[in-house]
Amino acid sequence: MKKLILALALITGFSTITFAQQDSVHHRMHRTPEQMAQFKTDAMSKKLSLTADQKAKIYDINLAAAKNVAERAKGAKSDFKTQMKETDQKINSVLTAEQQKTYADWKAERAKKMHNHFKGHGTEKGNTKSE
Numbered sequence: 001m002k003k004l005i006l007a008l009a010l011i012t013g014f015s016t017i018t019f020a021q022q023d024s025v026h027h028r029m030h031r032t033p034e035q036m037a038q039f040k041t042d043a044m045s046k047k048l049s050l051t052a053d054q055k056a057k058i059y060d061i062n063l064a065a066a067k068n069v070a071e072r073a074k075g076a077k078s079d080f081k082t083q084m085k086e087t088d089q090k091i092n093s094v095l096t097a098e099q100q101k102t103y104a105d106w107k108a109e110r111a112k113k114m115h116n117h118f119k120g121h122g123t124e125k126g127n128t129k130s131e
Contacts, residue, residue, distance in 0.1 A: 033067045037059055037062035037063035037065075038059065040066075044106075047102065047106055048102055054095065054099075058091060061094070062087075065084075
Protein backbone atom coordinates (compact mmCIF):
# COMPACT_ATOMS: atom_id res chain seq x y z
CA MET A 1 0.00 0.00 0.00
CA LYS A 2 2.85 2.40 0.84
CA LYS A 3 4.45 1.70 -2.55
CA LEU A 4 1.19 2.50 -4.33
CA ILE A 5 0.82 5.81 -2.48
CA LEU A 6 4.46 6.69 -3.17
CA ALA A 7 4.06 5.85 -6.87
CA LEU A 8 0.92 7.99 -7.14
CA ALA A 9 2.64 10.87 -5.35
CA LEU A 10 5.61 10.71 -7.73
CA ILE A 11 3.39 10.58 -10.81
CA THR A 12 1.34 13.52 -9.55
CA GLY A 13 4.51 15.50 -8.80
CA PHE A 14 6.02 14.90 -12.23
CA SER A 15 2.73 15.74 -13.94
CA THR A 16 2.45 19.01 -12.04
CA ILE A 17 6.00 20.02 -12.94
CA THR A 18 5.50 19.13 -16.60
CA PHE A 19 2.27 21.11 -16.92
CA ALA A 20 3.76 24.10 -15.08
CA GLN A 21 6.71 24.21 -17.49
CA GLN A 22 4.45 23.90 -20.53
CA ASP A 23 2.26 26.72 -19.26
CA SER A 24 5.31 28.95 -18.77
CA VAL A 25 6.53 28.31 -22.33
CA HIS A 26 3.01 28.74 -23.71
CA HIS A 27 2.64 32.07 -21.89
CA ARG A 28 5.91 33.41 -23.30
CA MET A 29 4.99 32.40 -26.83
CA HIS A 30 1.63 34.18 -26.73
CA ARG A 31 2.54 37.65 -25.57
CA THR A 32 0.96 40.66 -27.21
CA PRO A 33 3.25 42.96 -29.20
CA GLU A 34 2.96 45.49 -26.36
CA GLN A 35 4.05 42.89 -23.79
CA MET A 36 6.96 41.77 -25.98
CA ALA A 37 8.07 45.37 -26.52
CA GLN A 38 7.84 46.16 -22.80
CA PHE A 39 9.75 43.00 -21.82
CA LYS A 40 12.54 43.70 -24.30
CA THR A 41 12.69 47.40 -23.40
CA ASP A 42 12.91 46.62 -19.69
CA ALA A 43 15.73 44.14 -20.31
CA MET A 44 17.60 46.66 -22.47
CA SER A 45 17.05 49.44 -19.94
CA LYS A 46 18.50 47.30 -17.18
CA LYS A 47 21.47 46.18 -19.29
CA LEU A 48 22.23 49.54 -20.94
CA SER A 49 21.21 51.98 -18.17
CA LEU A 50 18.90 53.89 -20.51
CA THR A 51 17.64 57.36 -19.71
CA ALA A 52 13.87 57.87 -19.53
CA ASP A 53 13.94 59.52 -22.97
CA GLN A 54 15.98 56.67 -24.47
CA LYS A 55 13.69 54.09 -22.86
CA ALA A 56 10.59 55.73 -24.39
CA LYS A 57 12.18 55.84 -27.86
CA ILE A 58 13.47 52.25 -27.58
CA TYR A 59 9.99 51.09 -26.50
CA ASP A 60 8.45 52.70 -29.60
CA ILE A 61 11.06 50.99 -31.81
CA ASN A 62 10.54 47.63 -30.09
CA LEU A 63 6.76 47.98 -30.33
CA ALA A 64 6.92 48.66 -34.08
CA ALA A 65 9.23 45.65 -34.51
CA ALA A 66 6.97 43.41 -32.38
CA LYS A 67 3.92 44.44 -34.40
CA ASN A 68 5.84 43.68 -37.60
CA VAL A 69 6.75 40.23 -36.25
CA ALA A 70 3.11 39.64 -35.29
CA GLU A 71 1.99 40.59 -38.81
CA ARG A 72 4.58 38.26 -40.35
CA ALA A 73 3.41 35.46 -38.10
CA LYS A 74 -0.07 35.93 -39.53
CA GLY A 75 1.19 35.43 -43.05
CA ALA A 76 2.64 38.79 -44.07
CA LYS A 77 5.74 38.38 -46.26
CA SER A 78 8.73 40.34 -45.02
CA ASP A 79 12.45 39.72 -44.85
CA PHE A 80 13.24 38.99 -41.20
CA LYS A 81 16.94 39.86 -41.39
CA THR A 82 16.24 43.18 -43.08
CA GLN A 83 13.69 44.03 -40.39
CA MET A 84 16.16 43.14 -37.64
CA LYS A 85 18.90 45.28 -39.22
CA GLU A 86 16.54 48.24 -39.54
CA THR A 87 15.46 47.84 -35.92
CA ASP A 88 19.08 47.65 -34.75
CA GLN A 89 19.97 50.78 -36.74
CA LYS A 90 17.09 52.68 -35.14
CA ILE A 91 18.05 51.46 -31.66
CA ASN A 92 21.72 52.37 -32.21
CA SER A 93 20.72 55.88 -33.30
CA VAL A 94 19.25 56.41 -29.82
CA LEU A 95 22.18 54.93 -27.85
CA THR A 96 25.51 56.44 -26.89
CA ALA A 97 28.72 54.87 -28.28
CA GLU A 98 29.32 52.99 -25.02
CA GLN A 99 25.72 51.74 -24.96
CA GLN A 100 26.04 50.65 -28.61
CA LYS A 101 29.03 48.47 -27.70
CA THR A 102 27.21 46.98 -24.70
CA TYR A 103 24.16 46.37 -26.92
CA ALA A 104 26.30 44.62 -29.57
CA ASP A 105 27.91 42.44 -26.90
CA TRP A 106 24.51 41.64 -25.41
CA LYS A 107 23.11 40.65 -28.82
CA ALA A 108 26.13 38.40 -29.44
CA GLU A 109 25.62 36.77 -26.05
CA ARG A 110 21.91 36.18 -26.79
CA ALA A 111 22.75 34.76 -30.23
CA LYS A 112 25.23 32.37 -28.63
CA LYS A 113 22.61 31.24 -26.10
CA MET A 114 20.09 30.67 -28.90
CA HIS A 115 22.67 28.70 -30.87
CA ASN A 116 23.44 26.55 -27.84
CA HIS A 117 19.73 26.08 -27.15
CA PHE A 118 19.11 24.64 -30.61
CA LYS A 119 22.44 22.81 -30.81
CA GLY A 120 22.08 19.06 -31.13
CA HIS A 121 18.69 19.03 -32.79
CA GLY A 122 20.14 17.14 -35.76
CA THR A 123 18.81 17.75 -39.22
CA GLU A 124 15.39 19.00 -38.19
CA LYS A 125 13.97 21.64 -40.53
CA GLY A 126 17.00 21.65 -42.78
CA ASN A 127 19.65 22.25 -40.13
CA THR A 128 22.36 20.04 -41.49
CA LYS A 129 25.75 20.00 -39.89
CA SER A 130 28.64 18.22 -41.46
CA GLU A 131 31.66 18.09 -39.22
